[in-house]
Amino acid sequence: MKNLLSVVKGSCLITLGDRKTNHQEWEDFCKTHVDSCLYLNPDEQLKLPYELVEKVPFNHFGRKSIGFLVAMDYGADQIWDFDDDNHFNLEELEGMKNWKRSVVTPKDTTVHMYNPYLYFNAEVEDKSVMVWPRGFPLNRILDGNNYKTEKLNYESHADSDYSKIAVFQSLADHDPDVDAIYRMTGKLPVEFKKKKEMVILGENIQCPWNAQGTG
Secondary structure, eight states: OHHHHHHSTTOOEEEEOOTTSOHHHHHHHHHTTTTTEEEEOHHHHTTSSOTHHHHSOSSOGGGHHHHHHHHHHTTOSOOOBOOTTOOOOHHHHHHGGGSEEEEEEESSTTOOBOOTTTTTTEEETTEEOOOOBTTOOGGGTTOGGGTOGGGEEEEEOTTSOGGGOOOOBOOOSBSOOBOHHHHHHSOSOBEEOOOSEEEEEOTTOBOOOOSTTBO
16 A cells, blocks of 8 residues: 555545454554545445445445545546555556557457457466456357457557546456356466556447456
């Protein structure tokens, strides 16, 4: 957390405590980062002017959505959501605007799903593996139209306006957010070999995203 606040200039960390959270620990941390850290304990959350506060129960993953509303009210230009066991590659984060960008669209107009994990060369023990995001339709996993590069169009998007990209979904090495079926049948850790590149979903194509490193 300290590295994030010190390296990413102008950043602010917003944390919502739960019933089980060590509130004193977080309050002490924020006292040493007064201008860049906000911690809201459960009582403080209940005073917020959002209907969502009472609709999402405590001890529930969905309460982070309240944090998004707080960030927007504070005028955040970007919001990054990441798990507490993720380690941000801060150097990569700062250089993302210079990465190679491509727009992917299906050649087969009946195809609407895309599995990016294979494009980024997912490997386990230096061997390519069939791996897919959580939420990807199981009956589409082996359909080459969803992942084989020769079945998809990748057009350079280098001249696009980087600021207009609304959502970034980054990949997590080692223990990515893979489907439960893969966790029971495949191996970890997974490493994505292709770096410093992003794929933008074109029209009529979609892919599920998750909480790990989403901005």
